[in-house]
Amino acid sequence: VTNPAPQGVYQTNRHGNITYTIPNLTAGSTYTVRLDFAETYWTAVGKRVFNVNINGQQVLGNFDIFAAAGGEYSAVAEQFNAAASSAGAITIQFVTVKDNAMVSGIEILGGTPVTPTPTSSTGMAPATPEDMELHANSNSSITISWEASAGATSYRIYRGTASGGE
Numbered sequence: 001v002t003n004p005a006p007q008g009v010y011q012t013n014r015h016g017n018i019t020y021t022i023p024n025l026t027a028g029s030t031y032t033v034r035l036d037f038a039e040t041y042w043t044a045v046g047k048r049v050f051n052v053n054i055n056g057q058q059v060l061g062n063f064d065i066f067a068a069a070g071g072e073y074s075a076v077a078e079q080f081n082a083a084a085s086s087a088g089a090i091t092i093q094f095v096t097v098k099d100n101a102m103v104s105g106i107e108i109l110g111g112t113p114v115t116p117t118p119t120s121s122t123g124m125a126p127a128t129p130e131d132m133e134l135h136a137n138s139n140s141s142i143t144i145s146w147e148a149s150a151g152a153t154s155y156r157i158y159r160g161t162a163s164g165g166e
Contacts, residue, residue: 001036001075005105010038010075015100020092022108025084029110033090034079036105039065043072050101053093054082062097075104 004010025031033054042048045067052060059080069076082090090108094101 001077004075004077005036005107009036009105011040011104013038013040013102013104015102016094017096017101018094018103020106021089022092022106023087023089025088025090025108027084027086027088030081030083031090032079032107032109033082033092034077034107034109035060035092035103036075036077036107037065037069037102038075038104039069039072039102042066042099047099048102049098051095051097052078052101053091053095054080055085055091065102 035052039048043066045064047064047066049062049064050060051058052063060078063078065076066072068078084090092106094103
């Protein structure tokens with residue numbers, strides 16, 4: 001994987017039929033959506049298969065992490081362009097075909113190449129967003145919202161089991 005997420009991202013995952021809505025984006029602007037995966041359970045091709053939709057359009061069909069990564073415990077990232085809706089959101093849906101859909105990390109990057117840390121026009125990393133809120137919409141859907149940091153051009157969202165644990 002070129003410019004991978006932190007290693008801890010690939011050691012955790014969320015599985016099942018899941019929907020993420022990423023708000024507070026600039027309506028109509030195009031963003032790069034990078035999805036990080038690693039198969040940490042199955043040891044053969046065809047055991048976990050799923051589809052991924054972004055803003056209602058299928059971007060991955062019958063996706064098999066093991067096949068795409070070339071084996072168990074190997075990372076793979078899939079990257080797509082998506083426009084924020086008129087409400088300033090991108091919706092990402094994972095739909096199980098066989099076993100459970102699974103994702104390790106989601107990155108939303110503003111129209112620039114992937115960089116290790118978000119940067120502003122001044123070259124300094126902007127502050128971490130404050131007042132972040134997570135809302136469980138159901139057992140398989142979460143809405144994340146926050147106040148945008150001045151100068152931020154992208155955000156990376158990682159699942160973690162502890163603060164700083166990616």
